[in-house]
Amino acid sequence: MPHIPTESAPTELVQIIVQAITAAAGGWLPFDRFMALALYAPGLGYYAGAAPKFGLLPDSGSDFVTAPELSPAFGQTLAVQVAEALEQTGTQELWEFGAGSGALALQLLDALEVLGVCVQRYHIVELSASLRARQQALLARHAHKLQWHDTLPERFEGVVLGNEVLDAMPVKLLQRSDGVWHERGVGWDAEATRFVWRDRPTDLRPPLEIAGVHDYSTEIHPQAEAFVRTLGERLVRGAVLLLDYGFGESEYYHPQRHMGTLVCHRAHQVDADPLADVGAKDITAHVNFTGIALAAQEAGFAVLGYTTQAHFLINCGLVSKMEQLTQAGRAQAAKLILEHEMGELFKVLALAKGAPWDARGFVHGDRTHRL
Secondary structure (H helix, E strand, O other): OOOOOOOOOOOHHHHHHHHHHHHOHHHOEEHHHHHHHHHHOOOOOHHHOOOOOEOOOHHHOOOEOOHHHHOOHHHHHHHHHHHHHHHHHOOOEEEEEOOOOOHHHHHHHHHHHHHOOOOOEEEEEOOOHHHHHHHHHHOHHHHHHEEEEOOOOOOEEEEEEEEOOHHHOOOEEEEEEOOEEEEEEEEEEOOOOEEEEEEEEOOOOOOOOOOOOOOEEEEEOHHHHHHHHHHHHHEEEEEEEEEEEEEOHHHHOOOOOOEOOOEEEEOOEEEOOOOOOOOOOEEEOOEEHHHHHHHHHHOOOEEEEEEEHHHHHHHOOHHHHHOOOOHHHHHHHHOOOOHHHHHOOEEEEEEEEOOOOOOHHHOOOOOHHHO
16 A cells, blocks of 8 residues: 655654654564554544544544434434433443544433433543543533543443444454465655555464455454453443444455455545554544454343444434434434445444343344344
């Protein structure tokens, strides 16, 4: 994936990554470490920047849109499942990871208030100072219920929410070339002043055998799976709702998916070169929901359900909410469930720590058997 540097001199973030490469054995940095620095280096990474990231249109300065920005009906409908989860688990606290602009938190708190559901505290785990400030401004009316955290406490209870969180967690890249598996890392070409791909043989493998001998690129997700295990260790009682784009394992590692899923987002455009314009764009990979579900079960969770976002939202009453919207509002909300928009690619995985129940969001169209 060749690219041309856009700046004559390396940025401070680039310099930090170059230093990490230079300090690494053989001048080779695993991609997950590169991705972590590119996205989360304090004060410099993509998510640490002050530029707006979430929005409907490029002219807002945003790079991509998430469901809460697309339509408030998303959070209002999700609130139905959240209310049920709070009741079933006997808890009164919500924990949201990576709350973005704060739009989902606002939609949930407003909707739960209308439903008469008591939320004692809404916790937001957010590493970005700029996003935290944006959330605080948007959520000022609910300030008395809000609490921000840099890390997760050792023990807690409640309902955990992760909307498009797993896809932003650093991944390892695997590359099969001439029948040999390599881990793909990043090096620095000092003469050309650019990052370059460097592969080295590895014992790492995808969780499924990839049929054929053709060259094949893919990702594995140790950090996302470790995140779910940490939730399992620390969540004493409650439930977890994870919403993201991805597939079950057999589809994720299909022999024909030989290019992997890693992409970048900038100004509502997609490209496949994470080594260019580092810190100025999002880097993301689809989620292997089978791996997440297995890690959750190992950590003591029960899987309540797994389905498409379309089935989940319809089960929770989105269609009736859409009837109350304007024509423009219905058109936006429809994108949440249309197959060629978010409806099919986005999935919902629900987990419980404690006694499982028949969760409303999965009464029709549950795909747990396909994980």
